[in-house]
Amino acid sequence: MTTAQPTVPDGMRADVELAQRGRSEMQFLQAMRAGLRPVQARLRTRLEEGSALSSGTEDIARLRAEVDEELAQDADPGLIGAALRWNRSVLTPRAIDAFDERAEDLTPKATAPAAGDITDRGDEAVPRYWRYEFHGTTGGWDGHEHMGFIHHELVYRYLLVPSFPGDIFGQRAAVARLAPRQDYADICDLGCGTGQFTMKLAQTYPEARITGVDLSTSELRYAQRRAAEAGLEWDLHRAPAEDTGLPSEGFDLVASFILLHEMPPHAIRGVFAEALRLLRPGGDLVFSDVAPYRLRSPYQAWYDDWDAENGHEPWWRTAATIDLAEVAREAGFTDVRQEALGKESYPWVTLARKPEQERE
Numbered sequence: 001m002t003t004a005q006p007t008v009p010d011g012m013r014a015d016v017e018l019a020q021r022g023r024s025e026m027q028f029l030q031a032m033r034a035g036l037r038p039v040q041a042r043l044r045t046r047l048e049e050g051s052a053l054s055s056g057t058e059d060i061a062r063l064r065a066e067v068d069e070e071l072a073q074d075a076d077p078g079l080i081g082a083a084l085r086w087n088r089s090v091l092t093p094r095a096i097d098a099f100d101e102r103a104e105d106l107t108p109k110a111t112a113p114a115a116g117d118i119t120d121r122g123d124e125a126v127p128r129y130w131r132y133e134f135h136g137t138t139g140g141w142d143g144h145e146h147m148g149f150i151h152h153e154l155v156y157r158y159l160l161v162p163s164f165p166g167d168i169f170g171q172r173a174a175v176a177r178l179a180p181r182q183d184y185a186d187i188c189d190l191g192c193g194t195g196q197f198t199m200k201l202a203q204t205y206p207e208a209r210i211t212g213v214d215l216s217t218s219e220l221r222y223a224q225r226r227a228a229e230a231g232l233e234w235d236l237h238r239a240p241a242e243d244t245g246l247p248s249e250g251f252d253l254v255a256s257f258i259l260l261h262e263m264p265p266h267a268i269r270g271v272f273a274e275a276l277r278l279l280r281p282g283g284d285l286v287f288s289d290v291a292p293y294r295l296r297s298p299y300q301a302w303y304d305d306w307d308a309e310n311g312h313e314p315w316w317r318t319a320a321t322i323d324l325a326e327v328a329r330e331a332g333f334t335d336v337r338q339e340a341l342g343k344e345s346y347p348w349v350t351l352a353r354k355p356e357q358e359r360e
């Protein structure tokens with residue numbers, strides 16, 4: 001008996017075939033998440049009918065405490081939390097097993113065309129916080145030589161695309177289009193990963209020279225492969241986004257998509273300072289990240305925060321509560337504005353400009 005493959009979303013390979021067991025395990029994990037949805041909906045209704053959400057989203061610690069108290073006798077949050085934690089803890093190992101089972105066929109599809117083409121700032125530049133096992137991924141972003149491929153073609157295809165409430169790829173394209181000019185010559189994508197947002201920038205600004213920066217070798221290698229297959233050449237650079245080592249004033253647009261919520265506050269400030277250094281006078285910044293709690297509904301803010309805690313997202317609360325407009329102004333940017341592109345204020349985009357004349 002064969003199991004149906006999921007529809008292949010745009011930007012993913014159609015020719016990734018998993019062995020039956022690998023495919024079934026990935027589909028089981030996806031089905032488990034789908035199965036939790038009615039329980040989550042039940043919990044939401046109960047909370048919205050009660051009084052715990054009435055304290056609002058301004059003080060997330062208080063909201064969490066009040067909801068936790070209301071839910072103290074309720075089995076659903078325990079069930080959802082345990083199921084999600086287990087799901088996330090086995091997700092990457094199962095995806096790695098699925099890859100390894102077909103390694104002979106998949107390695108050629110995962111391997112970058114020219115291994116030497118990624119410049120590297122060196123291991124000593126890697127910050128300690130980046131080595132944390134994000135999202136419960138065993139071994140972190142580089143936990144397997146082909147983690148970029150595994151992440152992009154297996155985890156995204158089987159788990160994130162089907163469970164995420166929105167069009168992951170369309171959102172990146174919409175953020176790319178939001179940059180105020182049409183004629184960028186040099187664009188830098190910080191925290192580019194496997195190049196999902198980079199690809200949208202390249203498609204939106206086909207004349208621009210594109211640089212992608214990330215700390216993960218395996219994500220960059222797969223970005224390199226994807227660019228080459230699309231007939232594109234990107235300059236890829238392994239370095240921290242807050243200290244890239246790239247030349248000053250080399251870009252007229254510096255952008256990022258869901259990088260900031262992976263970082264502690266000093267690193268977020270560092271990224272804005274680095275973006276200012278990288279930009280030419282008059283250049284633009286476009287950073288898109290998680291929605292601020294204050295703009296979410298009380299239920300959604302509570303759920304985001306609770307889910308981040310259960311999902312190994314140690315810096316989510318920081319990113320959802322920090323005032324990025326203020327951070328941008330403090331770094332020296334002007335014309336700072338923010339825009340919510342989708343439902344419940346996600347994607348949340350901060351735009352700013354480097355002054356023509358740098359301040360004294």
Ligand SMILES: C[S@@+](CC[C@H](N)C(=O)[O-])C[C@H]1O[C@@H](n2cnc3c(N)ncnc32)[C@H](O)[C@@H]1O
Pocket residue numbers: 127130141172190191192193194195196197198213214215216219239240241242256257258259262263267
């Ligand atoms: C959630 S992924 C987003 C990738 C990509 N921007 C996208 O649109 O899918 C976050 C990426 O940020 C990278 N990252 C995290 N901290 C970083 C840092 N300090 N400097 C550079 N990259 C970093 C991770 O390695 C990962 O590839």
